[in-house]
Amino acid sequence: MTAKTSHWPAFAACALSQGFGSLLAVPMRLRSRTVGSLALFSHGTGPATAEDAAITQAFADMATIALLQERAARESVLINEQLQRALNGRILIEQAKGMIAHTSNVDMGAAFALLRDYARSHNQTVYETADRMINNREFSV
16 A cells, blocks of 8 residues: 555555555446446555456456446336336226216316326325225315
């Protein structure tokens, strides 16, 4: 750490007090997207060899790919859940429109207008109103 201690004196002092004499840090990135860094601490001193740097970068590259794949999988699950909720909500609204159209003897466009107007006048979302209607909870048009 002697070569660069002037750049980060507080960090260098702390690392040295813990018995570390050197540090090799490499970026964790894929193309232009940087997700972090991998830092290897050593009790020895002196610069890392080119081989050490290459091996460390290979580990960082593998870790980057694993992190990005996990993140993509998590985001995919979240998007699927959101789409499923939207679809379920749309189905509920369509059922409520059908009930209103049947009981009020109006077309589907007019049924939606009635549903929407009721929701607005009761400070509810169209989904909340449809849910209350379909599940017979305190609803009357």
